[in-house]
Amino acid sequence: MNTLFLPELREMLADANRAELEEFCDALNAGRTAEFMEGLDNEEIWQVLQYAPPDRRAEIFGYFEHERQVEMLASHPVEQAAELVDEISSDDRVDLLQEIDQPRVEQILQLLPAEDRRDIQRLQSYKGETAGALMTTEVAMLAENLTVREALDELGRQASELETIYYLYVVDENNQLRGIVSTRQLVSRLNRPSLTLGEMMESDVISVLVTDDQEHVAEKVERFNLLAIPVVDSGRQLLGIITHDDVIDVVREELEEDAQRIAAVEPLEQDFLRIALMSLSYKRGIWLIILFFAALLTAFALRHYDQELETYAWLVAFIPLIISAGGNSGSQSATLVITAMTSGDVKLTDWPQVLRREAIVSLILGGFLASIGYAFAIFLAPSAFDALVIPFTLLSVIVCGCLCGAALPIMFKRIGWDPAMMSNPFVAGIVDILGIVIYINIARMLLG
């Protein structure tokens, strides 16, 4: 938090020093202006914001934490709140209004122009995590027959209303998407002002359907290196665009969810510090229980071998070591394969190569850990020969762990399950039991 300007800001507010407050709101980058105000309370921030012109006010407002934005909109004079909501970009304001009490939202909506009200209601109707829920409806739509010159003029009129103008979308009279022209192309054709948009547009437009999943949207934007992607309905009518900043958020969300799934947590889909504790317990509990039952099987397996474990009691000490060696190498393999599949580096058809490589790596790793394990086993086992159980077991368990860890995510993906969600619990369960079975059987063979 930047507290540098706080005393001055509070003094300006106390004096209601219009000139200085207006300058403060205008002189800096909007994000930086917000940063300097972070130390103020919501009431003070709201007061300062009233000195900024409405569009600038909305811009600065957008940089505060989501939670503070909601609180400020919910608690200040409804006229001021409505004036602000009117200026916030269409996708962001829908997200904000969702978290405010319904009666308050109704009050705000009533003060908005009919067009904005309809726009908000339409956007609210799209399901979460779809293109519709991500898009903004503020998009530069222009007719095919406009010339470069006319398009620039029209754009000049629309620009202050728009979030972004990297691309102009060319539509017909029914708002059907016909083509795309980048601002860069438009500017570079200024020397041919009578060229029409129809003549210069690219008609093969990469777009998404309003019902498409957000991960599909992100994947397309990344693959085609776009700054924004148009959203159309099934009749190719242009409904809005999704901009790059929302795409970064989706990528971040998706990868965070992967990391959580890998650690056997049902994705939170909320802030870690704000999610209700019961729902956090549930999202962790279901997987802990599944893993627990897998471990229970291990308990029964061990119980089954109690004869052997009583005869060779020194074997007990190495149980955690063997289980953890298999589990750790397996979860390394699973995580590497899962992240490589998410990023597209590994495809389903690559499975023979993946397994071949894992087999080699697991022999190297297993061989190495087996040697270290043997060095220590000599001290704990009755004889150097007995101690051989440990390296043989470690090598076998690590090879099994790596192969299971690599194969399961690919198999799960193949049958349409989420590889990140399913793999680690299964890898852990399978490797644990396999580890015990291998351990006792190698011991039987060598010592029996």
Added chain:
Amino acid sequence: MNTLFLPELREMLADANRAELEEFCDALNAGRTAEFMEGLDNEEIWQVLQYAPPDRRAEIFGYFEHERQVEMLASHPVEQAAELVDEISSDDRVDLLQEIDQPRVEQILQLLPAEDRRDIQRLQSYKGETAGALMTTEVAMLAENLTVREALDELGRQASELETIYYLYVVDENNQLRGIVSTRQLVSRLNRPSLTLGEMMESDVISVLVTDDQEHVAEKVERFNLLAIPVVDSGRQLLGIITHDDVIDVVREELEEDAQRIAAVEPLEQDFLRIALMSLSYKRGIWLIILFFAALLTAFALRHYDQELETYAWLVAFIPLIISAGGNSGSQSATLVITAMTSGDVKLTDWPQVLRREAIVSLILGGFLASIGYAFAIFLAPSAFDALVIPFTLLSVIVCGCLCGAALPIMFKRIGWDPAMMSNPFVAGIVDILGIVIYINIARMLLG
């Protein structure tokens, strides 16, 4: 892979059908054009590309896999390769040339204009993972005294050379960054053509130093919602810009590395299928060995308690269950805290809240798993009273696991270590040993 057009494309090539090949290269979105060619071999792709005008050729070429790009540049006539390299954006071509043999690179460089050659050599000199290594030097630089009209004309001249023109950067005669004007602002001021850039620019420009780390760059771009960020040297001279697509790559890379670190793998920094097996073994092996020694400590701890384990032999069967319950709940906590810190949801100062919440959640989870555990322990233990050891141990181990898992990443961040790298091995090691110590001591208290 899209194989729809392959037969037609091959026929066109066989006939050297100029008109159709030129149309194929021009009609579609460049990314889609590349997609349709994916099934061709490199030689065929290269032939098709010769029918596209040079700038378009570079655009399509940019959509092929990095590996194919390198192969094509390395194996075709050096004049054609140089013509292509000349058109590739400055940051991408440096990445490509790095992977081509030095003699070949020299040949290509000699055929480039002196200015491009210097540009490439300068960019090659920046260290990896810094702003300098990410930036492109193609940036719209304009003088302060230009009017809106003049700026548009100048931009029209520069546009075809530039990667992006969302922002125009205003510089003085020494190329020092003075301010920034968005294309949107410029276009919306077309009705005031005599306004100068100096009058409309924002002089508080968010920028990064050429030596800044790439994660710092990504963080700034995300925080300020930028499409591109200017890169300056210590004297504020404008050197280049970093665009949004490179930022998405950095975010993806960073989160993938987090996931790998959480699974105790040293970040690969290369494709999973392309990294050398010895280096993959090394990146996994060092952490497996650290984890192995942690597990060895457990073996010695168990060895220390062999008296108790012989007396109450049924306890042995539950060792894996107890260790895995602690390990799984601990790694859930660690992963949640690590991802929340990466995304900025949890800050260092939030630690009391994190621990308070973890304490509650761990009591809920522990209580639940303890009940299930008891239900099964009754069958395996000599008596229902003896079986009480299991639920008490499970509850204690899960509470310890969650608190360790949540506290360690915060502590590591506090002392400046990477929380993702350090936490899980430590959590596993500490929780394993703690689990054994708790287990045996509860057994002693209840049964002794």
